Amino acid sequence: xxxxxxxxxxxxxxxxxxxxxxxxxxxxxxxxxxxxxxxxxxxxxxxxxxxxxxxxxxxxxxxxxxxxxxxxxxxxxxxxxxxxxxxxxxxxxxxxxxxxxxxxxxxxxxxxxxxxxxxxxxxxxxxxxxxxxxxxxxxxxxxxxxxxxxxxxxxxxxxxxxxxxxxxxxxxxxxxxxxxxxxxxxxxxxxxxxxxxxxxxxxxxxxxxxxxxxxxxxxxxxxxxxxxxxxxxxxxxxxxxxxxxxxxxxxxxxxxxxxxxxxxxxxxxxxxxxxxxxxxxxxxxxxxxxxxxxxxxxxxxxxxxxxxxxxxx
Numbered sequence: 001x002x003x004x005x006x007x008x009x010x011x012x013x014x015x016x017x018x019x020x021x022x023x024x025x026x027x028x029x030x031x032x033x034x035x036x037x038x039x040x041x042x043x044x045x046x047x048x049x050x051x052x053x054x055x056x057x058x059x060x061x062x063x064x065x066x067x068x069x070x071x072x073x074x075x076x077x078x079x080x081x082x083x084x085x086x087x088x089x090x091x092x093x094x095x096x097x098x099x100x101x102x103x104x105x106x107x108x109x110x111x112x113x114x115x116x117x118x119x120x121x122x123x124x125x126x127x128x129x130x131x132x133x134x135x136x137x138x139x140x141x142x143x144x145x146x147x148x149x150x151x152x153x154x155x156x157x158x159x160x161x162x163x164x165x166x167x168x169x170x171x172x173x174x175x176x177x178x179x180x181x182x183x184x185x186x187x188x189x190x191x192x193x194x195x196x197x198x199x200x201x202x203x204x205x206x207x208x209x210x211x212x213x214x215x216x217x218x219x220x221x222x223x224x225x226x227x228x229x230x231x232x233x234x235x236x237x238x239x240x241x242x243x244x245x246x247x248x249x250x251x252x253x254x255x256x257x258x259x260x261x262x263x264x265x266x267x268x269x270x271x272x273x274x275x276x277x278x279x280x281x282x283x284x285x286x287x288x289x290x291x292x293x294x295x296x297x298x299x300x301x302x303x304x305x306x307x308x309x310x311x312x313x
Contacts, residue, residue, distance in 0.1 A: 018284075022284070027160060028160055028161055028162075029283065031160055031161050032161050032164070033279050033280055033283045033284075034276070035161070035164060035168070035169070036168070036279045036283075037272075037275045037276035037277075037278070037279035037280060038172060038272065038275065038276070039168040039169065039171040039172060039237075039275075040275040040278065040279055041175070041271040041272045041273075041274065041275025041276065042171040042172050042174060042175030042176075042271070042275075043171055043175075043230060043233055043234060043237065043238075043275075044248075044251050044252070044255055044271040044274055044275055045175045045178070045179065045255070045267055045268055045271035045272075046174060046175055046178055046226055046229060046230040046233065047065075047069055047226065047227055047230035047231075047248050047251070047252055048251065048252040048255035048256060048259075048267050048270070048271055049178060049179065049182055049223075049226055049264060049267050050065065050222070050223035050224060050225070050226030050227045050229075050230075051065050051223065051227070051252035051253075051255075051256060052223075052255075052256055052259075052261070052262065052263070052264060052266075052267045053182075053219055053220075053222060053223035053226075054101075054219075054220055054223040054224070055256060055261070059114075059116075060105070060109050060113075060119060060220065061116050061119040061120045061123060062101075062104065062109065062119070062123050062220075062223075062224075063120060063123040063124050063127055063249060064104060064123045064124075064126040064127040064130060065223075065224070065227050065248075065249055065252060066127060066227075066244075066245035066246055066247070066248045066249030066250075066252070067126070067127045067130035067131050067134075067245045068097040068100050068101055068130075068224050068227040068228055068231070069097070069227045069228065069230055069231040069234065069244070069245055069248045069249075070130070070131065070134055070231060070240065070242075070244060070245040071096055071097055071100055071130060071134065071228060071231065072093035072094065072096055072097040072225075072227060072228020072229065072230070072231030072232055073093060073143075073145075073228075073231030073232055073234055073235040073240040073244075074134055074137075074138055074143065074231075074235075074240055075089075075092050075093050075096040075097075075228070076089035076090060076092055076093035076145065076228075076231065076232040076235055077089070077143050077145050077235055077240060079092040079093075080145050080146075086145070086146075086147070086148035087148070089145070089232060090229070090232045093228045093229060093231055093232035093235075094225045094226075094228045094229045094232070095225070095228070096228055097224045097225050097226075097227050097228020097229070097231065098221040098222070098224050098225030098228065099221075100130075100224060100228075101220050101221055101223065101224020101225065101227070102217060102220060102221045102224070104123070104126060104220075104224070105216070105217055105220040105221075106217065108122055108123070108126070109122075109123075109220075110213065110216075127245065127249075131242065131245055134242070135242050138240075140241070140242055141241075142239050142240070142241045143235065143239065143240040143241070144235065144236070144239040144240065145232070145235040145236045146236070147166075147167040147236050151166045151167040151170050152166070152167070153166060154166060155169065167236060167237070168237065171233060171237070174233065175268075175271075178226070178229075179264060179265075179268050182264045183264050183265070186264065191215070191218075194210055194215050195215060195216075195219050197210075227248075230248070234248070251274060254270065254274055254293065254296075254297065255267055255270035255271050255274055256270065256307070257270075257297065257300065257301070257307060258270035258273055258274065258296060258297070258300050258307060258308060259271070259307050259308055259309055259310075260306055260307025260308055260309035260310025261306070261307060261310055262310075263307070263309040263310060265309055266307055266308055266309030266310060269308050269309060270307070270308070273296060274293065274296070277292040277293060277296055278292070278293070280292075
């Protein structure tokens, strides 16, 4: 108990001191950075929640998750360019990544169940292939979607900060809705019960008459689709360019490690920590901002090796 309080003091003390100083120094910058961090965290959570389902819950190592993010974003860009319908582009990005994820699960990962090293090597290869095919089709040019008309422009007359992007604020709503939906699916539905039972004892679930392969395929589709969903959002907020797949894959890995494998609330906590650390680092210490991510990983692995919300296997 003393160690726990000491850890809170060591970690929370400097953060509290910094927050007080930053508020007095420039309150507007501090609050805008806070909002930027939370909205970036929401994007990380949407992508990482899919990775949590596949890697943290099903124990399938899919390092092509970042490429599915890129695939969803590019498909959405094409659909939006052709139709002008952002909602249709959102659905198309989700569907393209979900179908891609289903093919990976059926054709590759199902044949390697429980073989984490083989899964890692094969999905790395798939990630490279998918990224290179997308580079060949879309070239290295930066692509960026426009936000829907009802989310364009800033929200004005906000106290202290005066104005803030309506689209960026909407990311918080997307993240909260997806988080609540996943929590409800995994903890309050029969499908969620079967998913968790299949992870714990696949043979027993199969013996009870459940089609385990179908349950896992649907779960994998959902996880991959969330990567594509994040890619559509990222196509507006961050733009689509080669290399974004690696960035979002690394972010998802960090979120799962920090939050705890298989925990949706843990993924939310990990995303918030990573998003805030990145944005505050870039705003107040840009030279050393990358260091903060490694400090977070070191602290979590030193004191909570299973992650903040992780549980013993």
